[in-house]
């Protein structure tokens with residue numbers, strides 16, 4: 243009888259794929275499930291207990307109009323005072339990792355390592371100890387965009403000395419927290435720091451040195467990362483036994499057509515968007531990607547510059563940087579189709595003009611409330627496959643992945659997006675991609691940079707009108723909790739967004 247049913251189902255399945263129950267696949271036992279946040283976006287306490295000013299404090303206080311809702315991160319989710327509740331939320335979700343960042347200017351108020359702020363050390367020690375009490379692995383980012391303002395006034399990532407300043411800061415972090423922190427991420431998203439902050443006005447410090455600033459930053463930043471990596475591996479790794487790496491934002495891109503021109507456009511896009519940051523570390527050749535470098539060199543000459551706007555890596559620098567990461571951190575959100583056909587209406591010089599491609603997102607792809615974030619089918623797997631093929635299957639952690647909504651607890655669009663991402667991650671695992679963990683962005687609503695609080699990325703909603711900054715789980719929080727406890731994606735599970743979260747500590 244059973245055989246008959248299976249036969250009946252299988253033959254029908256050829257026409258109606260829904261007849262056969264979808265096979266549930268399982269994430270590996272040792273898979274890391276976490277959530278991510280960043281210091282400026284959640285901590286608040288912008289000037290308490292000796293913290294120094296950073297570039298987001300400076301921007302939001304001196305150019306109020308730069309933020310969509312005229313807000314700032316002065317209080318944000320007030321995690322400086324609410325970290326115990328934050329850890330309680332992590333226990334509710336059942337995650338085994340929490341990615342957060344250290345505020346450089348809280349630890350070193352001047353930016354330099356001449357003076358260490360004890361209150362900052364106490365704050366992060368308390369948070370780390372609370373996490374470890376519940377077996378939650380601290381995944382610590384040293385730099386998530388909040389540069390001390392004093393260092394910005396000295397040029398920030400435009401000044402090659404940033405590499406020394408960053409190494410000094412990293413050493414302080416390793417020294418004070420490395421006995422308990424075993425997973426370090428030096429820098430979050432080089433592209434957003436350099437292109438948005440130095441090549442345009444999308445993020446602080448809004449330098450807008452278009453076509454030049456982003457490339458100077460690209461090299462200085464990666465050398466800074468490498469200095470911190472070497473400091474860790476030379477002086478801390480043997481005794482502390484952790485890993486150290488870096489995280490890139492890598493969106494998903496496919497060619498719009500099967501033409502050779504679009505294939506070339508896709509490769510140039512990939513080189514410009516992320517490989518100019520990751521090739522120096524992960525490619526065998528080292529240094530900036532060849533075609534992109536040649537393209538900028540040629541354009542620079544045509545534009546009358548006596549040398550390329552993209553600074554070169556010396557052979558010594560290439561050797562210093564190559565191999566400086568124990569894993570590949572990926573922040574993945576969105577995707578698009580890339581075409582060689584462009585309007586050529588770009589500012590000159592600029593990164594957009596240098597890349598010279600155009601982007602298309604089909605109408606049917608779901609859209610979030612963020613202009614840049616759409617749900618491309620199978621996008622995570624496309625991205626991970628590309629990284630596997632380019633860099634010989636490195637160990638990969640998804641360090642951010644998430645979706646924005648407006649305020650409200652019923653976040654079905656986020657649930658759909660995350661389930662699709664998890665299925666895509668399972669596809670990647672099935673294909674032998676060396677994926678070790680997934681961290682959702684974000685644990686809770688927070689200050690979304692120039693969008694302020696108008697775009698919400700939290701699994702937990704934060705009431706920013708409430709002085710207590712009450713946190714309430716959204717539907718997606720329950721769905722993520724279900725995924726973590728079963729390690730399977732259950733598309734039928736439909737939690738009531740008002741249900742109460744419980745803690746099942748093991």
Ligand SMILES: C[C@H]1O[C@@H](Oc2ccc([N+](=O)[O-])cc2)[C@H](O)[C@@H](O)[C@H]1O
Nearest residue numbers: 280431434491493573575576614690
């Ligand atoms: C929502 C989070 O975005 C991260 O940054 C970005 C920005 C843009 C893209 N993109 O694909 O265009 C990806 C990631 C950021 O790291 C985090 O802080 C959040 O703001």
